[in-house]
Amino acid sequence: xEGLGGPSDLFxxxxxxxxxxxxxxxxxxxxxxxxxxxxxxxxxxxxEMTEGExxxxxxxxxxxxxSEGAAALTLTTLAHATALGRPLALLTGCAHIxxxxxxxxxxxxxxxxxxxxxxxxxTAALTKAPLPDIIVCALWSHAxxxxxxxxxPAQALIxxxxxxxxxxxxxxxxLAWCLALRLLDHHQASSARVICCGLDGxxxxxxxxxxxx
Numbered sequence: 714x715e716g717l718g719g720p721s722d723l724f725x726x727x728x729x730x731x732x733x734x735x736x737x738x739x740x741x742x743x744x745x746x747x748x749x750x751x752x753x754x755x756x757x758x759x760x761e762m763t764e765g766e767x768x769x770x771x772x773x774x775x776x777x778x779x780s781e782g783a784a785a786l787t788l789t790t791l792a793h794a795t796a797l798g799r800p801l802a803l804l805t806g807c808a809h810i811x812x813x814x815x816x817x818x819x820x821x822x823x824x825x826x827x828x829x830x831x832x833x834x835x836t837a838a839l840t841k842a843p844l845p846d847i848i849v850c851a852l853w854s855h856a857x858x859x860x861x862x863x864x865x866p867a868q869a870l871i872x873x874x875x876x877x878x879x880x881x882x883x884x885x886x887x888l889a890w891c892l893a894l895r896l897l898d899h900h901q902a903s904s905a906r907v908i909c910c911g912l913d914g915x916x917x918x919x920x921x922x923x924x925x926x
Contacts, residue, residue, distance in 0.1 A: 719747045726754060726883035728853070728911015732809040735886075735919065738788050739807055748793055753785025756883035763882075772912060776855025780879025784887035799924070802894050802905075806920030810834045811913075832860060834916040838908045844869045845920070846902035851889040851909045853880050872896065885909060886917050897923045 722737055724730035731754045738752040758767060758779030767773055794800035812830040835857070839848065851874040852858050858875060874889045881888060886909040893905040907919040 717749065717751065727913040728882065728885060728909055729809055729811060729913045729915025729917060731883050731886040732807065732909065732915070732917030732919065735807050736809060739804060742788060742790055748790060750788045751785050752788060753783065754883040754887040755783035756881050757781030758880055758882055772853070776858065777853050778875065778879040780881045782878065782881040782884045782888050784884060784891045786887070786890060802897060802924045803922040804919070805922050806918070808918040810916040810918070812915060828914065831857070831910060831914055831916060835908065835910060838916060838918045839864055845904035845906040846870065847872065847893065847896050847900065847905040849874050849889050849893045849896065849905060849907045851875055851878060851885050853911050857910060870900070880911070882911065885911055890919060893921055897921065
């Protein structure tokens with residue numbers, strides 16, 4: 714419907730793969746493989762097989778709130794966006810930090826709802842200078858959200874997206890991106906950082922700057 718052509722990829726994601734998809738889109742634009750790219754995700758934690766898997770693995774008991782959703786961003790080059798006249802925001806950074814699986818594949822039990830490597834990556838993401846005006850966090854477990862509530866970085870509004878979005882697995886990062894862009898517009902802020910950690914244990918960090926109005 715959008716008349717797109719060129720390269721495309723499909724990523725399996727429990728959170729981290731969606732951040733990788735955004736990286737791939739940005740790299741394709743930087744490499745001039747395309748001038749326009751759509752990146753996003755759709756998923757549901759309410760599907761019977763998925764919900765059964767989540768229940769058996771114990772992540773529901775660890776504080777995961779199942780939800781579902783879909784979201785996508787259209788990316789283009791700065792030159793193309795400027796020619797169109799009104800870019801919503803600028804993507805200034807996108808990182809994917811693998812920290813190891815949160816759950817085992819063998820016995821289905823939760824190994825650690827807040828592993829040390831994940832906390833270290835989240836701490837670095839939360840305190841990285843310069844701090845943005847808004848930080849949107851989507852962290853799957855009660856342990857991670859309790860840790861988040863104990864953090865107080867100065868001069869940044871912290872939004873716990875899990876309270877609004879729940880855990881939509883692959884779709885959670887994409888939904889959090891859209892929430893951050895909406896907050897940039899609503900709060901008249903100039904910058905936003907999205908920090909996600911899903912069931913795959915990977916931490917995704919995305920940086921946005923407010924576009925023209």
